[in-house]
Amino acid sequence: MIDHILIGLARFLVGGRPEWLGTQPSLRQRIYFANHGSHLDTILLWAAIPTRLRPTTHPVAAADYWGKGRLRRAVALDLLNAVLVDRSGGGPASGQDPLAPLEDTLQSGHSLIIFPEGTRGGEKLPAAFKSGLFRLATRFPQVELVPVYLENMSRAFPRGAFLPVPISCHVRFGTPLFIKAGETKEAFLERAREAIVALAEVN
Amino acid sequence: MDPTLVTLFIGLIAVLTTATLIGQILGRRAQSTEARATVDNLNARIRAWWLMVAIFAVAFVFGKGITLVLFALTSFYCLREFISLTPTKAGDHSALAFAFYVFLPLQYLLIAIDWQSLFSIAIPVYAFLLLPVLAVLRHDTDDFLARTAKLQWALLLTVYCISHAPALLLLRIPGFENKGVLLLFFLVTVVQASDVLQYIFGKLFGRHKIAPVVSPNKTWEGFVGGGLAATLLGAGLFWITPFTPLQAAGMALAIVLAGFCGGLVLSAVKRSMGAKDWGRMIEGHGGALDRMDSVTYAAPLFFHLVNYYFAV
Numbered sequence: 001m002i003d004h005i006l007i008g009l010a011r012f013l014v015g016g017r018p019e020w021l022g023t024q025p026s027l028r029q030r031i032y033f034a035n036h037g038s039h040l041d042t043i044l045l046w047a048a049i050p051t052r053l054r055p056t057t058h059p060v061a062a063a064d065y066w067g068k069g070r071l072r073r074a075v076a077l078d079l080l081n082a083v084l085v086d087r088s089g090g091g092p093a094s095g096q097d098p099l100a101p102l103e104d105t106l107q108s109g110h111s112l113i114i115f116p117e118g119t120r121g122g123e124k125l126p127a128a129f130k131s132g133l134f135r136l137a138t139r140f141p142q143v144e145l146v147p148v149y150l151e152n153m154s155r156a157f158p159r160g161a162f163l164p165v166p167i168s169c170h171v172r173f174g175t176p177l178f179i180k181a182g183e184t185k186e187a188f189l190e191r192a193r194e195a196i197v198a199l200a201e202v203n
Numbered sequence: 204m205d206p207t208l209v210t211l212f213i214g215l216i217a218v219l220t221t222a223t224l225i226g227q228i229l230g231r232r233a234q235s236t237e238a239r240a241t242v243d244n245l246n247a248r249i250r251a252w253w254l255m256v257a258i259f260a261v262a263f264v265f266g267k268g269i270t271l272v273l274f275a276l277t278s279f280y281c282l283r284e285f286i287s288l289t290p291t292k293a294g295d296h297s298a299l300a301f302a303f304y305v306f307l308p309l310q311y312l313l314i315a316i317d318w319q320s321l322f323s324i325a326i327p328v329y330a331f332l333l334l335p336v337l338a339v340l341r342h343d344t345d346d347f348l349a350r351t352a353k354l355q356w357a358l359l360l361t362v363y364c365i366s367h368a369p370a371l372l373l374l375r376i377p378g379f380e381n382k383g384v385l386l387l388f389f390l391v392t393v394v395q396a397s398d399v400l401q402y403i404f405g406k407l408f409g410r411h412k413i414a415p416v417v418s419p420n421k422t423w424e425g426f427v428g429g430g431l432a433a434t435l436l437g438a439g440l441f442w443i444t445p446f447t448p449l450q451a452a453g454m455a456l457a458i459v460l461a462g463f464c465g466g467l468v469l470s471a472v473k474r475s476m477g478a479k480d481w482g483r484m485i486e487g488h489g490g491a492l493d494r495m496d497s498v499t500y501a502a503p504l505f506f507h508l509v510n511y512y513f514a515v
Contacts, residue, residue, distance in 0.1 A: 122293055152287065154293075155291055155293075158293040158296055159293070161296045161300075162300075163304070165296065165299040165300050165303055166279065166282075166303055167283065167287045167291075167299075168284070
């Protein structure tokens with residue numbers, strides 16, 4: 001019920017209908033990775049995944065934002081089915097591995113939605129990726145890595161804004177990729193980023 | 204619903220039925236890929252017309268309130284399409300929020316409560332002055348004039364200009380009380396018929412392009428033939444208006460000419476932003492603003508002509 005209201009409102013304000021260009025919705029285990037510029041990203045990408053796939057697809061969300069306050073926490077955990085990660089990292093000394101909850105989710109056979117830039121930028125094209133995607137791709141080489149370009153979300157609802165404004169947004173799914181044997185971290189991360197850049201130029 | 208409107212909608216249904224049948228026949232005859240594409244586009248347009256006429260009929264049945272909501276939504280989608288194609292920056296966010304959430308509803312609310320004097324100046328005076336203030340508070344001077352101008356244009360065309368169509372319901376014309384909806388019907392029918400007839404005349408007889416760079420489909424043959432046909436149609440509708448047949452023809456001609464200019468100017472705006480269509484909302488037609496571009500110019504002109512010559 002609430003999910004329908006939220007999706008209906010989002011569609012009315014910013015559109016965001018999915019465009020499956022390089023692949024189709026599938027039950028296969030996947031990591032959707034996308035550029036990140038707005039809090040709308042998580043909601044619209046989640047809304048773009050067909051209903052039947054949503055229970056097993058988990059957006060990765062920052063605990064310092066989505067974990068705060070009862071409403072936000074309820075939206076993140078109960079509605080979006082999110083996995084919360086601690087971005088402060090803590091480093092190895094704290095004994096906390098920020099990627100551990102993600103690996104647990106993949107271990108259970110479920111899919112993830114991640115934003116490899118780690119934070120929201122305001123540009124059209126994504127910034128350099130953090131290494132998390134490389135680690136997940138190496139540990140789970142059978143999982144399809146699906147690039148997703150999120151267009152206009154950072155214009156509709158930029159950092160620090162109070163309300164989203166109605167600007168048409170698009171969610172474009174590209175062709176799945178896999179890590180190649182012996183591919184270095186830098187080469188892989190750049191290839192993954194290029195896959196999103198290519199989707200940004202589709203018109 | 205006004206009994207005249209029932210007659211008019213029955214007439215529209217007859218026209219659309221004929222168009223649908225012709226579309227089917229053409230579909231069977233089309234051989235080449237190019238002809239197929241043209242016919243498919245034609246049939247998609249006709250299907251969309253059925254839907255648009257149905258929405259329009261429902262609004263008219265439920266009266267002024269729903270008609271205003273319909274036009275407010277139309278403005279909303281047109282403004283969204285305009286802004287989506289315009290490169291705005293984070294610094295424009297508050298100004299955009301005010302345009303969408305304050306000035307758009309306010310404009311239609313003023314029509315609902317019959318406040319004609321404020322309706323005429325809310326956007327050209329208050330929004331004009333306030334929106335740049337909201338943007339300047341964000342301390343981003345890059346392209347400030349261009350960004351401000353784009354938002355002003357967007358709001359004026361998609362909200363202020365389009366709202367003049369339902370504002371016809373505000374006008375008090377002696378001997379024509381509570382029949383503003385018929386003027387609205389007259390305006391929308393002539394504008395849209397002009398677009399359709401220019402398209403048909405252009406496809407059939409088009410040779411000489413008017414503005415190949417801006418709008419490659421517009422030809423002199425289409426413009427003159429379609430424009431005259433739409434003017435005659437307007438004259439033939441004189442009986443639903445307070446006009447004599449000659450006055451109705453003059454009004455229709457003004458609507459046709461204004462609508463043509465609107466189509467041309469908005470096409471140039473669209474192309475300056477690198478797009479061919481404003482959006483993909485209506486199958487075969489492009490976006491909502493592709494269908495409303497002529498209305499943005501025709502509605503204010505028609506409103507003021509009627510107001511000056513016929514209203515008290």
